[in-house]
Amino acid sequence: MQEPNILVVDDEGDFLETLMNRLKKRKIATAGCSSGEEALRLVKETPFDVVVLDIKMPGGMDGIQALREIKKIRPEAEVILLTGHASLETSMEGMQLGAYDYLLKPIKLEDLLEKLAQALERKGTAAHRAQSDAIRHLVKKT
């Protein structure tokens, strides 16, 4: 089975590293980066299925701007927003810009996996559905 292409973007290094480790441990290979600019570069190179994007990244491009650019480059990529503060306006803006959904930090891994599964499922292809099911299976195990 083809692995899903997932990118996690978060400026908090500890968070990003740990999350990626945990996903890797669950056999979900992910790419990661810590800024909007870097994320755009990666998106240009790789057709990611899902991008997990932190909204608030101080300095440089923030999540919303990155989202806008990502959607321009790869409209088919599903974006799950992460937000540490519950500002509805930004989350709503994100949704309007085409984000799939948003999650409030701190997130439980199961929640993220569930969202990933949903996002993949939404893409509709058989391959994606299989990926989605695999992830769901993981959630149950946890």
Next chain:
Amino acid sequence: MIRNIYSKLQWKIIVLTLLVTFTPLLLLGVIIYRQFADMYTEKIKEQIRFRAESRADAVDLFLTERTAILGVIADTDSLLAMNEEADLAHKLTIMNQRAGAFVDLGIIDQNGQQTAYVGPYNLKGKNYYEQPWFGQVMSKGVYISDVYLGFRQAPHFIIAVRRQEQQKNWILRATIDPDIFSRIVQLGHIGKTGDAFLVNREGLLQTKPRFTGNILEPGPVNPVHFGKQTMSFEQTGSDQRQTLFAGTWLKAKDWLLVISGDVEADMAELFATRNMQILIIGLGIIAIVATTVFTTRMMVNQLVQTGTRMKEMDAQLVQSDKLAALGKMAAGVAHEINNPLAVILQKTGWLQDLLEEEEFQKSANSEEFKNSVKKIEEHVERARKVVHNMLGYARRMEPRLEDVDVNQTINQTVDLLENFARGNNIDIQTDLAGNLPIIAGDQAQLQQVVLNLMNNAIDAIGKDGTISVKSTAGKSEIRLTIADSGPGIPESLQKKIFDPFFTTKSTGKGTGLGLWISYSIIEKMGGTLSLQSREGEGATFTITLPIVQPAKK
């Protein structure tokens, strides 16, 4: 304190208004009365003076007429004929028929001997040479005497004329009836209590006054005070009664004709007017005082009400401001806390992942590790909950506009809690208005508020009690009350009850955010959430929601 200020203000307004009103009113009243009284008094004095003058003229006419008659009779007959008493009696009769008031008639020779006499007294042969009037007649020719007693020992006065006949003088003398004369003088009186009388130069009464005093007694006025002109003045008698006198000297005799009037009687009309004026002013004052007090009270009450309303509004504004500021701060704090929490949660997750691996499973402390990590996770969850609660229970912070059925919301919530309440012997009573309109709002958030309030009510009661939930529809708002039979909320806590993190529950049990969130939710829906409570009498939370028509679909 505030009450006191308003009370002071009220009295200030009342005193000032009354002062400004009464001063000109009383001043005007006094001035008008004084003017009127002066005019009236002047009029009365003028009237009494006029009366005195006209009466004096009448009395003068009376005296001159009689003097003239005597003169004519004396001039037309000789002494010889005069001494015929039958003729003299006839003459007296004719004189009384023509003029009247003659009592007797006598002829006196130049030696003072009365040679003939007709009249009720036996005076023939009396000698008048020593009488003071005799000399006067002899020297002046015509004389009207003062009243005196004379031989008859009764007060009377005489008119006498002297006639010279063949170098001899004789006198025709007549006595005037003092009663008739008195009556003629008395005709000049005014009113019921007025009087009219004559006094001589010594102030002795010459006619009988209508009421007090007798002829030859000293009269009530001193003639020295009266000059040529008719004069009037007031005099206070021994009985403290004010009497007005007007006097005018007669022309025919040095007698003073006095008209007297009781000031009070004459001024009765004036006094009545004054009393009426006092009454009207008095009633006016009462009316003004009553109106002033009434309107001032009303005004001050209005002020008090406005003040209270403004204070309430201020308090609400302060509360809203406070909550808004706290909300902003909370959002900032939430972000700052959530990021480290996110890292901690991932790290503990990672630890758990690792602990699953075989090498750790073998470790003696494996269980201890697992437990510790689990505890960390639990407390991260607790912290997360606090932060999330702080920003609203739901992920959504802003209310979503949808159709809200308030009664349905209540019923759902009651269903949720009924079993638990029954377990604690708490009776939930609902009294829901059947005509509640569907409004635009956020049903989930409203349910959160109702749930929160009812949960609090159950917590407050503990065991055994009642919660009554009531909904009513007003013109522009829906009112929802949740009343519990719990211990009530002390007044000192009521102000803080909507503050975030304020809780009376034990640590860990309540976050102190429930009412704060409820307050903001209702506020965002355009309504109000308020508390009415008294210690020992339970607490009632009232929600009002504006009736906003849901959007048409």
